[in-house]
Amino acid sequence: MKRLTVRKDAYYDSVFLMLAARGIKGMKGVREAVVAMATAMNVELLVELGFNKAELKALSPNDMAVAIEADDEAALEAATQEAFDALTRKKAAAAGAGLVKTGSMAAALKLDEDANVAIISVPGAYAAREARKALTAGLHVMLFSDNVSLEDEIALKKLALSKGLLMMGPDCGTAIINGKPLCFANVVRRGSVGIVAASGTGLQEVSCLIDRYGAGVSQAIGTGGRDLKNAAVGGMTSILAIKALSADPATTVLAVVAKPPAPDVAAKLIQALKDSGKPSVAHFLGMAPRPDEGNVAFAQDLEEAALLAARFAGGDPSPASARANILDDSGNDRYNRPRPQAIQALASTEAASMAPGQRYLRGLYTGGTLADEALFLAQRALGGVYSNNHTDSAWLMADPKLSVGHAIVDLGDDVFTAGKPHPMIDPAARAERIAQEGRDPQTAVILMDLVIGYGSHPDPAGACVQAIREARAAAEARGGYLPVIASVTGTAADPQGYAGQVAKLEAEGVIVMPSNYRAALLAIEIIKHRSGGNR
């Protein structure tokens, strides 16, 4: 059936009319729709389409015609209504979020001639090219992208060095420049600690703990994982960063967090810290204890690194005085080192109701460095811990997707992230893994991290509570009890909020420890305390 509706003396631009017609043609039950001014040509067309000739012939080119052919009355009515609505509809005010966008780096630099940092997160195959463009244009670079070749990294860092520019990355996930968090970073109080870190979550953990200890961060510079570890890269970025922080009047304390550097590079790095004359702390993950040297303190874990830095920032002039002021007898106090008795007491309570078959520690991590820290601690205390991050191939997990024995799993590993978002962004995979471990009667304790801040999921605690509930219920159904130990890397000022995340976990009976280090200690202690001991 057909309907012709006319609005006399109503001029609309033909383009608006065509657009209206296009919208109507897609409606259900509409066979034909013409929305047009009644010009001689259009009238002829409408007559051909079978609309009322007499009525059409009476129209003038200043009249607007809506001609609809549809399956039923309802469709006719809806389409006609839509035609008039479309012509009068006010376009919603353009959502002006305020983010200026361009199609090229060149155009962006034209728009802001004072731009000084390029944040690059394009696919690895193109990343070096983009970074080179930015360096050539005189920008410091934060290269988030990974899968950049070693050759490209060396060439980029040489270029950066020749221009006096910071080349953070490749594979640099975290930095805080002038108090602004870049990529995956937390909203940390500004202060006097300058951090140089070859690890993203290591930097996040240390900077958040420094914040919690009441100190603050002047600058936090990521370098990418190979900067210190690989002798050929030779710490080019780290050394420049330390030189700059040494000269920076706002920085009074230096902190370095990295995996063990290549020997020559370590020597250079420590020399640069000494040359700075500023109280410094260095933490090389998993390295054997090392005595302090002059102004440089060597920390054993991320927590200690943060604590020493905070003490320095608070006025302790030397490693000796900082250590003297760190008390270890004040219990599970987040401002001091943990007291073994306090951890043991917590562990024995948690272990009391476990079933005999519950044997193994299962660490489920989203942060790679946090997983490493737990692995080193567990390996040292328990021995025989499997991990997909293990450097000893004998203890590499045969299938990272299935825990056997004690296991510390880095869920940010390529095995898990191929074609999927990183678990810090989308915690669904970890939630599933928590439930999976809960179904394994041999699981004795679940150890986990929770990294908040920019870049991370808006509510990582909320995303795993259901799985935690299921896992604990499953253990209880088997006559056991499943302790879940966690730490939250974050600050009160982070978009997710530290306290809210902690509360969500605690509501599920999770024990939230003040640092990853302490969470790992407690989990290990529970294994030691589990009924029957660690046979």
Added chain:
Amino acid sequence: MNADKVLKLFSGELRAVNEGLESFAENLIQEGGKAIHVEWRPPAGGDAKAIAALDALSAGCSVDVEAANAEAVRRILASKPTVVGIGIAADVVPGMAKDLILHAGPPVRWENMCGPLRGAVIGGILYEGLAATAAEAEALAASGKIRFDPCHHHNAVGPMAGVMTSSMPVWIVENKAFGNRAYCTLNEGLGKVLRYGAYSAEVIERLRWMASELAPILSEALALRGELDMKTIIAQVLQMGDEGHNRNRAGTSIVIRELAPHIVLLDRPKAQLSKALAFLNANDHFFLNLTMPSAKCTVDAAAGIEGSCIITTMARNGTEFGIRLSGLPGRWFTGPSGVVDGLYLPGFGPNDAARDIGDSVITETSGIGGFAMAAAPAIVKFVGGSPKDAIDVTLRMYEITAAENDAYQIPALDFRGTPTAIDVRKVVETGILPAINTGIAHKEPGIGMVGAGLVKPPENAFRDALIAFAEKYAQ
């Protein structure tokens, strides 16, 4: 090791350029930082050969490409297109001959021509009296006895099919700064017209009237009026809501205003003069056939500069889209003609559309048309609906051009000059393709215009041109 620049970063304000994940820029802004986000795409769409060509060109060239491009820009901006008169193609168009039919776009053989172009060729043959029927004309076109050549090879341009034959009247536009000329037929109006491939009796009859009556009237009036400075007029129409390609209402109005006082003085029957004026008035796009040769003689002045990678031609024949670079004279780089993303006139839809066709993209090549979209709020529906969308289109074109026009300005952009002189390196590097406004022809010859919209040129034409340019000039 000098840490001064790092210290300067620490002591100043962080101002970031973000390339990749947009949220990194949003987060910075949320924390009160400054960031511009680059909507990054792989350079050259990830084409390794084209990326290598880009890198080779930035590593070093045998000539100073920047200087060559600056010269091309200088010539484009200095050009002064001026309508000097109307002539008969055979008399004024270089190389024009009775057996030659010029067409739009890059070279194409009869067997590869699209529907509208074939129709226009048939019409051209009938108009020239070389055949008596359409069937005869078709046979003649296929016989090899008729030569085909792009308008662009004869200092000419033609809208849509762009067919020009020897006895047609043509506008003569001279670039007063450099002395070169360009030619274009007179616009026939809308509906069943030759440029859309129509060749029925009424089409041929109208063409004959245009040659015998309209052209002489316009020519005589122009002689009384004196030459028309097109640069000034185009500058004006951009401030009156035209963008110089898809909207020509202001331009056509100006031409009528300029000529009417002189037309009425002609010693001809009033009915003839009235008919001529009514014809102009009924056809919004009359002005397009003046803009096109103006743009053509403007960019032609910048053609053939050793080492320049400015695009001096873009054109489509309905089968292929082609470009030419200033520094690679005589070479076409082509890809398949695109499907126009458009809005349709009542009674028509995408299934009726021919592929992209016509030389009118010379307007964009010279820095107007789609590049000046922000000047034409009346037709913003083609680009998304709001004036902001149109402004975004124009702003994006600054990223692939070498200059801002000093004569053609856009009121909505605070009278910023239009983006002018397309640098093929920038097109390939950014993947931002020229924004081209266009009409849509019916795919069957002779039905006419069915809509209008925006068309995406084939990316490979730009990549191929860049690769060839690097082969010649990169060291």
